[in-house]
Amino acid sequence: MKKFMTVFIAMIYMVLLTNCSNDGKKPDTLVTENLAPVAVEKTNKTKIYMHYMTWFETNESSPDHKWGYHWTMANKNPNTINANGQRDIASHYYPLIGPYHSGDKEVIENHLLLMKYAGIDGLLIDWYGTYNVNDYAMIKENTEQLIAMLDKVGLEYAIVYEDRFLGNIVQAGLAPTTVSAAKTDFSYLQSNYFKDANYIKINDKPLLLNFGPITLTTPAEWTSALSNLSPKPTFLTLWNESADAGVNASGEYAWVYKNSTYLTDFYKNNLPKLSVAMGSAYPGFNDYYAQGGGGTSIGWTIDHKNGATLDETLALSKTANVNYLQLITWNDFGEGTMFEPTKEFGYSYIEKVKAFAGVQKTGSVFAEISKLYNLRKEKKGDAAIQKKLDTVFGYFVSMQPEKAVQLLKEI
Structure with a gap:
């Protein structure tokens, strides 16, 4: 035993000697720093969430080496590069880092760090469910790549469920009814997302937003679709749509439409009546559907006004004293609502969010x-x-x- 201890002590000494520099100091490799995520200090207590799309695909990420629809629509070819070095994409605006794959680890890292330093608390992820139809499986995979990094950065998240395409699931023969398809999706959420420590909770229940309702439009359908969930989520519909979900709805969230009077009306007329209300702020709206051959234009635009539109919508939320604010959107390039830095606007939109949030002690690091x-x-x-x-x-x-x-x- 004594011989063993002598050898052991000698080994420890050799390790220490090997890891010491000539001046007897230990090198940096021996210094263990705490690099766990820390929350940003900010003075605005409003919970600020970012609506986020995970539907982008490049020719390198795609199994068939084709660019995804949200960069191409029907007539754009990102393989074509113009004189400015920019790819031909289906958008009036160009991402500062160029068009990307939503599941790319480096892209996710970049997006989440920018959001963290802008004072954003979490992401509201646009989600199409669990079925392998159209690009839904790719969106789900990209979503889970995103979720895997969220806790490493120290951000929360919740799901915004798209019920509008449930009919596609039934038509593909993958579910007997739209309600049963939704029920399957919600069971997956409960098993895989709702229990995460960084999943957003409101009133001690997981937050679930619905972009609609559009397909499930009766309280009975929603009661059935949500019947397997325990606890029932804090369930928010789009503004003025909560009656479609009946008692299942905990409240509503505002969106973007035509001009700011719709936001003003929401804060004045809806907010006082709702148990949970989520406001919105956006930099503008300028869709590319007609130019990209992706359908007819929505028919209205909201001018970015060099940031004045964002200033106005942020100010409206402050006056309304909302507890929860959704920023619309990080990266819907097809509709021109992006907060993500672009060639056209630089970091100006996230700088405005940072100022609104009252972020402290970070300097300018975008x-x-x-x-x-x-x-x-x-x-x-x-x-x-x-x-x-x-x-x-x-x-x-x-x-x-x-x-x-x-x-x-x-x-």
Whole structure:
């Protein structure tokens, strides 16, 4: 036993000696830092959530090497690159990082860090369910890639359920009725999402939004669709649609439509009557459906007004003193409602959100977060650089932006 202890102590000594520099100090590799996510300090107590789309696909991510519909619609070809180095996409606006795959880890990292430093508390993820019809399976897979990183960044999430396409499930022979299809989707949510520690809860129940109702339009249908859930979710419909869900609805959320008078009416007439109400703010609306051959134009636009539209809708939510605010949207490029940084607007929209949220002690790091993304892509095959970039990510999520920026300068 004594011999064993002597050998053991000698081994420890050799490890320490090996890991010491000539001046006797331990190198940085021995220093363990706490890089767990830390919440952003902000003065505005409103819960700020971002509506998020996970439906984008590139020719590199697609099994058939084709760009997804939301970049192409019917007549755009992202393989065509113009004189400015931009791909031909179905949008009036161009993402600062270029068109992307929603399941790309580096893209998700970039989006979530930008949102975190803008003071956003969580994401409301547009979700089409569990069935393998059209691109729904891809959207579900991308959603789960996103969810996997949310807790690493320290952000919450909830689901916005699209019931409008339930008829497609029945037509494909995958479910006998639209209600049974919805019931299957909700059981999946309960088993896989609702129990997550970072799933948004309101009144101690998981938050579930519905973009409608559009297909299930009676209280009886919703009672049946939600019957297997326990506890019942805090269920919000679109503004003025809660009667379709009856007692199943806990409230409503505002959206974007024509002009701000609809928001003003919601705050004045709906909000006082609702148990739970969620306001909205948006930078503008300018759809690309007609130009992209994706259908007729919606028929109205909301001018971005160089940020004045966003200023106005944020101010309306502040006057209404809403507890919950949904930003519409991070990345619906087809409708031109994106907060995501673009070639046209830069970081201006998330800078406005940051000011509205009252974010403290972070400095201005949006450009550095983009630098992290660019280096991730440029040095993709360099394991040593990627390890350093992992540390940069850790500094950002643990609210040590100065260290993150300094390390970026050294790479």
